[in-house]
Amino acid sequence: MTTHQPPAPQAAQPTWQAAAGASYPGYTSPIPVVRTHLGHALASEWTKIRSVRSTMWTLGVFVLLVVGIGLAAGALVAANASEGDLNGENPLSFGFFGLLLGSMCIITLGVLTTASEYGTGMIRTTMVACPSRGRVLAAKAVVFFAVAFVVTLVSSSFVAFAQVGMLSDARDPSGGEWFKATVGVSLYIALLGLLSLVVGSIIRHSAGAITIMIGLLLAPLVIALFMFSESLQDLREALFEYSIPSQLSVFYATSLTDSGPSGWDPLWIILGVTAAAFAGAFALLQKRDV
């Protein structure tokens, strides 16, 4: 499992030697010195993310939730719907529930990718091996985003195909609907995970960061549910519309409300929030002590 990397050609290249260590007298290593870049950090982060069990657990539960709930919802609807009930319905929209629950797994994995290094002290080893801290955060973000996107895309596409097959009464989704319900929603979930990763880097504490992200996911909806006062009507509407579950449902064109974000809006919103948080995390990382 360690040999996926081809052993770098070395030992036969004496010209590489003494490239950097020669600034003052002393020992010179025979191992060739290479200038490191983001690619090295990406390989390292890929090794890290695939070599811990929490990745397998969180992604395994994620796939189980998305596929399990998606198929169960599809089967239930198919079994109980009477003739004509599903006319004009988008069959892809039943993938929503699985992804909503599954997003918590992606949040957890995102937080753990950064915060667990602080919890274990591994971050000090990492930062000694790579003093350019921004590169480490960037590599983590890229690797995690790719993993989260691919896993979400595969499981949401599988569920989409299965549901279209099961709900033969419903209308055939358009190409645009297909695209939003697979690629679009996967980008959204992966960005949500990336936001968690960034929050983990800011908070540096796994449990704290996970709590914050779960709160962000659920609190607006729950708070809005209990806003009975007439004077708070507008705030309540906004909380409903911009809550993450509501934004997620926009990808299936079954928004919980009729106003608020629509089309690809949720993607731009989370992209902006994540970018802002990333900039903050980057600045903090440069400034703070590890």
Place this chain on the structure above:
Amino acid sequence: MIEAVGLTKRYGDKTAVYNLSFQVRPGAVTGFLGPNGSGKSTTMRMILGLDNPTSGTVTIGGHPYRKLPNAPRQVGALLDAKAVHGGRSARNHLLSLAQLSGIPARRVDEVLGVVGLQDVANKRSKGFSLGMGQRLGIAAALLGDPQVLLFDEPVNGLDPEGILWVRNLMKALAAEGRTVFVSSHLMSEMALTADHLIVIGRGQLLADMSVTEFISANSADFARVRTPDTEPQLREKLSSALTEAGGHVLPEQDGALRVTGLPLPRISDIAHEADVRLWELSPHQASLEEAYMRMTQGAVDYRSTADQKAGLQQPLPPGAQPPMPVPGQGQPGWYAPPPPQQGGQPFTAPQGAPYGGQPPAGPYGAPGAAPAGQPNPYAQPAAPAAPVAAPAAPAQPAAPPAQPAAAAPQAAPAAPAPLTDAEPKSEDAR
């Protein structure tokens, strides 16, 4: 080459490291010593660019760590044996670090072999013992085959074989021309490994010198003199004669005398003139531990106190004595003061020499306050023995605790307290 200039680190209003300047040269093992909480790890973190100094700079080969080209190939560090993700196998842990530093992956198996972890390479490091964790940390430090190596407490938790291995490893690394900077609490280990010492206390530099210089500067080599056990009055006679001749006499627990400031032949002459027979007259070379303890005893932040068990013990029967506390090494004053001529200031003692100049050790001779001929002070069962013994020992001002401790707060065990209390106050006042 590591070079620190005016390095200072504050956390809030606590100053962890203050105005520290030193150089660590290649080709030697440099020991980094200091009591717990003296700022050793903070200094190491600043060297590695993990913590930003509040003021001052520290450079490696002329560059601050975070600006160092190919940093992991020039510097390797073991900071904390448990600074690994416990769920990752040893090999994957090292592999991720190798990839991050652009080191060929097969180097991972090499260093695993060097530290002897090849058999557990695929086990998750969560199950590693402290010693195995240390070995993994050393493997990570050696991964880049670097020119500069920092080890924070490398022998913690290692078995004797591992300690020997680390000792030889450090020496071998230094012999290859590398810079090796090692912190440790194990003085015996440092005495064997290090060539040069940097000692800090409360975040300030106490000493920066070679090991042999350090020992001779901070430990009065003393003579141990023993008079016949059967005749305690000879002992008193000799100690007053030696004191008169300018020597410094400290009674030891077993009845011997510790004499500083007089050469051995002179002691023999004085004893002869005073007509005192000697059972022992031996030179004593102080150890590094002793020298270190003496130097840092004023700079120790965390010092144990006696376990009083207040209110939990049954009241002693009237007339009975509480047992004497074990005279602790490392309690203030246990080690002899520097010889009068040599002084204790080979190093730059900061701020009016709070650490260097020792007060006269008179009252602190108390731990050895056992009447001659009774080597075991704990064997004294009855109270009357003590008052009898006290006048017979004029060289020991602090009388043995004759009353129950509750009735005598000023009893002997409390004697070291004024020093312990006064020191932090003078520190805080600055």
